[in-house]
Structure formats: structure tokens, C-alpha cells
Amino acid sequence: MDSLETLLAGCRRRDRQSQEKLYRRFYPALFALCRNFFDEKHDVLTALNNGMLRVFQHVDQYDPQKGEFFSWMYTIVRNAALTLLRNRKTQAFHYDEIDDKMGFESPENPLDALNAGDIQVYLMQLPVATRRICGLFYLDGFSVKEISEALNIREGTVKWHLSESRNRLKSILEKALR
Template sequence: MENLTKILAGCRRRDRKSQEKLYRQFYPVLFALCRNFFEEKHDILTAINNGMLKVFQNIDQYEPAKGEFFNWTYTTVRNAALTLLRDRKTQTFYYEEISDYMGFESGENPFEQLAAGDIHIYLLQLPVATRRICGLFYLDGFSVREIAEALRISEGTVKWHLSESRVRLRTIFEKSL
């Protein structure tokens, strides 16, 4: 694989071959990221493409002193996926508000001792909305408030999905033992 520095230099010159090399280099990880947000391959690819377009358009704004290029790209694509979710007016998800009888327990991170490949296998067994919120909270480290603001839902709904993900994952983990 070609040196990332050379590829980035080509991308800054708007060289299409360099852009393609960068896209192909990060594609597997970005596909796994966007798969947490969408079920349909078309939607996953749309989110990746929207994010990578922003990366290519704003590549001159990347500052190496602020962090690694991959992290900057990952964040840009994740934000593009969140934007795509918000902009979908016709897409409806079932959200249930949390109420007192449901409870919300803030247990440990259920993914702490799993390998990265295992985590995605388990996450794919969750409903899309629950998977999305679970990934943002446990894998990306967003707070309940940040998730609620990004998805434009109430904090109670986020808490319900987190509680639901723990219940469902507990069942899945017990079956796999």
C-alpha cells in the first residue's frame, strides 16, 4: 500500500487516483461504521460517499497537529451518517419513551471483553435504531445528551434504547455460552 503521506498530497492536488486509493484504504472500516446506522447497503454507501466527499472537499483543513488523519476521516463520515439520518423525513423509526416502570440501569459496558469482529456480529442482531444508539454510546463514547441532540430525540428515548440493548445483548450472550 502506498504511503499515506503521498496519497494525501495527491488528494490535496485533487488527483482522482489518489482519492480512489484513500477511499479504498479506509472503505472496510467506514463500511463497518455506517453499517451500525443503516441496514440497507445503498444507505451505507450513501453515508460513506457523502462523508468521503466532505473529506476530499475539506482536506486542506486537516491539521496533523490535532490528531491522526484516520480519526478525522472517521469523524467526518460518522457525522455525514448522522446528518443523513436526520435529513430523512420519510424514514420513521419506532421510539418508545422511557417511563418510570421500565427503569434505567447503567451497568457496565457489555463490549469490554469482546474482540472488534465479535462486537459487530452481536450488534447486527439488534434493531437498527437500538444498534445505532448502542454503538454511539458504547463504541464512540457519546453521552446520552449528545446522542439525543444528534438524532433529535429525547434523552429518555436514548436511555430506553440503551436499556433495551443491554437486555437483548444479555440474552444473546447467554445463548452463545
């Protein structure tokens, strides 16, 4: 197996074989990331491929002094998925805006006690919009305000989805523990 440095050097030279090897190497993790945003496999692959195209186009901008390559690439692919969501007219949220007085008061993360495989299985049981927001908040560490701006929805709606995800995950976990 080629080292990451070798693959990156090949990608900088626009070598197609190096690009393919890099793509295949990180495909499982990036596919799982994009699956948090979309239900349809076609949409997942579109987001993943758009992100990887940006990675290949901007691989010269990666600076190892600023962090790990995977984190850099993960951020680019996640942003590509968010961009695709924003650009999709059919993916619009059809929820009534939720009043801010409903509140969101829990600083605890209900996903802390689970391993990554468990989390993915339980998250896939949530509706796509709720899963998307739950993943951005709990797994990626975005704030309510950042999610609101990224998805172009009100903060109250983000809080409602977070509350809904906690309630649904609670019942899902209770059933799983029986």
C-alpha cells in the same frame, strides 16, 4: 502501496487516483461504521460516500498536529451518517417516549470483553434503531444527551434503547456461550 502522506498530498491536489486509493484503503473500516447506522446497503454506501466527499473537499483542513488522519476522517464519515439519518423522513422513530423514571443505571460496558469482530456480529442482531444508539454510546463514546440532540429524540428514548440493547445483547451472549 503508497504512504498516507503521499495519498494526502495527491488528494490536496485533487488527484482522482490518490482519492480512489485513499477511499479503497479505508473502505472496510468506514463501511463497518456506516453499517451500524443503516440496514440497507444503499444507505450505508450513501452515508460513506457523502462522508468521503466531505473528506476530499476539506482535506486541506486536516492538521496532523491535532490527531491521527483516520480519527479525523472517521469523525467526518460518522457525522455524515448522522446527518443522513436526521434528513431521512422515513427513518423516524416510532417508539412511544419512555418515561425518565425507568432509569438507566449501569456504568459497565457489556462490550468490553469482546473483540471487534464479535461485537459487530452481535450488534447486527439488534434492531437498527437500537443498534445505532448502542454503537454511538458504547463504541463512539457519545453521552445520552449528545445522542438525543444528534438524533432529535428524547433522552428517555435513548436510555430505553440502551437498556433494550443491554437486555438483548445479554440474551444473545448467553445463547452464544452455551
